[in-house]
Amino acid sequence: MSEITKILIANRGEIALRIIRTARAMGIATVAVYSDADRDAAHVIAADEAVRIGAGAADSSAPAASYLNIDALLRAAKETGADAVHPGYGFLSERAEFARRCGEAGLVFIGPPPEVIEAMGRKDYARRVAEQAAVPVLPTYRPDDPAMRLPVLVKAAAGGGGKGMRIVRYAADLPEALAAAQREAESAFGDGTMLIERYVEHGRHVEVQVLADAHGNVLHLGERDCSVQRRHQKVVEESPAPTISAAARESLLDAAVRLAAQVGYVNAGTVEFLVTGDEFFLLEMNTRLQVEHPVTELVTGLDLVELQIRVAAGEPLPLRQEQVSSHGHAIEVRVYAEDADHGFLPQAGRAGVVAWPRGEGVRVDAALRSFDEVSAWYDPMIGKVTGYGRDRECARETVLAALTRTRIDGLTTNLGFLSALLGSAQFAEAAIDTAWLDRNPDLPLHPRLGADGPTPFDLLDGWRLAGPPRPAQARVERSRASSSSAAAVLDGVVRAPMPGTVIALKAGPGQRVSAGEALGALEAMKMEHTLTAPHDGVVTRVGACVGDQVPIGAELFVVESPAGEEPAGEAAEGEDLP
Incomplete structure (x- = not known):
């Protein structure tokens, strides 16, 4: 058996705090790691020691420079004298290479052996193990399989957490769904291998x-x-x-x-x-x-x-x-x-x-x-x-x-x-x-349980607590992208709905597009968001390049209707204006 006296927690946030709480109760010291974005985070303060991870003076906020940086994590473990590593969830928790390198560095990895992570971390291999154990699995298809029955679910063979997944109901949508899911999987897990399997509607x-x-x-x-x-x-x-x-x-x-x-x-x-x-x-x-x-x-x-x-x-x-x-x-x-x-x-x-x-x-x-x-x-x-x-x-x-x-x-x-x-x-x-x-x-x-009748807050007459009625409001219809789009749109301008990284551009200046057509993709907070055309028209401006970090509200595309034509996109929800 191995005596564990100090654990380096290769994660952040609430799961790092959760591990610290149990380790402290067991009399085990803890080491937190942090990126520049997490310099003053709660888990940094709670641990017995804390180490900044990242390369040199460069900003280490990006996961690749910090919580996904195996070399930096192993250096931190060595510098602090940790004898074990807990990966939490997300980040490197299901990365066999990390578990293997912890073992090579003489660290106890608090998780399964690397060969098991490698085997079960891949949904394609896990299917084979399941079949050997007489555990039922869903049928899978090749992209060109004539036996494919729609709808299907496209999903990453590696990783989880909903990353790299798309439901496909129409054959024409399959190529784009595969491409988008593959990009997301490569970004999240470093592996773009895809599975296409039967989708169960009401499971x-x-x-x-x-x-x-x-x-x-x-x-x-x-x-x-x-x-x-x-x-x-x-x-x-x-x-x-x-x-x-x-x-x-x-x-x-x-x-x-x-x-x-x-x-x-x-x-x-x-x-x-x-x-x-x-x-x-x-x-x-x-x-x-x-x-x-x-x-x-x-x-x-x-x-x-x-x-x-x-x-x-x-x-x-x-x-x-x-x-x-x-x-x-x-x-x-x-x-x-x-x-x-x-x-x-x-x-x-x-x-x-x-x-x-x-x-x-x-x-x-x-x-x-x-x-x-x-x-x-x-x-x-x-x-x-x-x-x-x-x-x-x-x-x-x-x-x-x-x-x-x-x-x-x-x-x-x-x-x-x-x-x-x-x-x-x-x-x-x-x-x-x-x-x-x-x-x-x-x-x-939807109907709520235990309804006790209307209250002043259920009435749309401007009533306010401890104040005069709210002034009358006008509703203004604005053009916006379809509900499946991540773009916030006003008068043909498609803006970034949040800070993120531009990962794909599908339309350029002078290109004619249809309402709902994909213009590009933005990655933010570990998810990929498709930016779509708000109406039929011509792209007159593209405000970013692939790889650019853009702030919320950044103007990414402008789509103008041809002279004399009214925008034919989907009407937006009304916005209340004072």
């Missing part, structure tokens, strides 16, 4: 938490339902899964354990399934700790990070399968800096006053403090609020009450959206699937 996303040691013991810690998603990324997670039958649950749990045993898994991991009726199919295996691990911890009473550390040190698991039990229900919501009313566009900027909720049954995992900066360099998730109760309804009400006590000034967040979501009759009845949010863009208008 549920149910995953199983597994834990294995180096002594041949493999356990499951129950399942989680993660069906509420946008952009193929999870928004709400809960345990236990509310709609699967006892027989389906038993089959899922057994399949996950078989898969982990088949590949020789060690440490914590998650086997993800798509469930439709009593059928289920393997989606992928995540070879790391999951964002949603708090719901499992709340219903089982186990500390997954502590178990990870003990397994990495060579200890056998301290419990048997029959000793694992689940009690009550837990629901977690992810709080994002994003505009839920406009395509869930990520937001960046400085927060004002921030107050996270407290109370019985409430758990908060967050690193955002008052007046912190939310950088455009990283994922827009700023925290997680989890509620625990004796049953699902109790947990739901706990989270709803906690959200009302959450305050984040100065940033556009999804707090209101989360309240509407959990307060909807559909969520309360668990009548949801992975495409539920896509089918319900008007979610806030």
Whole structure:
């Protein structure tokens, strides 16, 4: 066994704080690493030591220069005398090369062996392992396969988290979807290999938490339902899964354990399934700790990070399968800096006053403090609020009450959206699937539970608390791109909806374009956003080049209608003007 006395945490934000909390309770020292954008971040202050990572005096805010910089991370571990590395999730957590190089440097990697990460980190190889373990998989197709049945899902063979995924319903859209998903996958994972597989319209996303040691013991810690998603990324997670039958649950749990045993898994991991009726199919295996691990911890009473550390040190698991039990229900919501009313566009900027909720049954995992900066360099998730109760309804009400006590000034967040979501009759009845949010863009208008009649705030007469009525307003229709576009458009001008990097230009000056046609693509906060033409016309100006870093509101394209023609694009939502 290896004694672990100091852990370098190769990550940032709330997961770094989460690891620090358990390590401190175990008497283990911690080392935080930070980029220039995170110089004053909460995890930097909380750790016993902190090291800036990056090359020379250059700005190390970009992930490639900091949290993805293996050489810099290994140097930091050596300089501080760390004997172990915890990768958290995201960044290098599922990079086999990082795990391998940690081992070569004499560091304990708190995660599975590199060969297992390499095998299960690739969805194509994971399919083969699943077939060997008699775990069902979805059919896949070649791009030119005459047997292909639409719709299909294009997804990256490496990585996860919704990056490099596109739903394709029409054959003509497949080439562009493949190209866009490939670019996103190469940027996020350094690997653009794609899979095309059958898309199940009304499936549920149910995953199983597994834990294995180096002594041949493999356990499951129950399942989680993660069906509420946008952009193929999870928004709400809960345990236990509310709609699967006892027989389906038993089959899922057994399949996950078989898969982990088949590949020789060690440490914590998650086997993800798509469930439709009593059928289920393997989606992928995540070879790391999951964002949603708090719901499992709340219903089982186990500390997954502590178990990870003990397994990495060579200890056998301290419990048997029959000793694992689940009690009550837990629901977690992810709080994002994003505009839920406009395509869930990520937001960046400085927060004002921030107050996270407290109370019985409430758990908060967050690193955002008052007046912190939310950088455009990283994922827009700023925290997680989890509620625990004796049953699902109790947990739901706990989270709803906690959200009302959450305050984040100065940033556009999804707090209101989360309240509407959990307060909807559909969520309360668990009548949801992975495409539920896509089918319900008007979610806030859905019937709420426990309606107590109209209040002054429900009336559109200008009433205000402690003040005169708001003045009458006019509604002005403005031209805007289609709802699938990330562009903010005014009078044919397509502007950057957030700070980001221009990664593709598809139209140049003088080119005639149609409404909704792709003009280019912007990458921001780990996501790719397509910029589209607001109406038929001619591109008269392109304001950036591929590779340019652009600020929010930057003028990227101008599309003018030919003389004498009215713009034929989609009418915009009305905006209220004083």
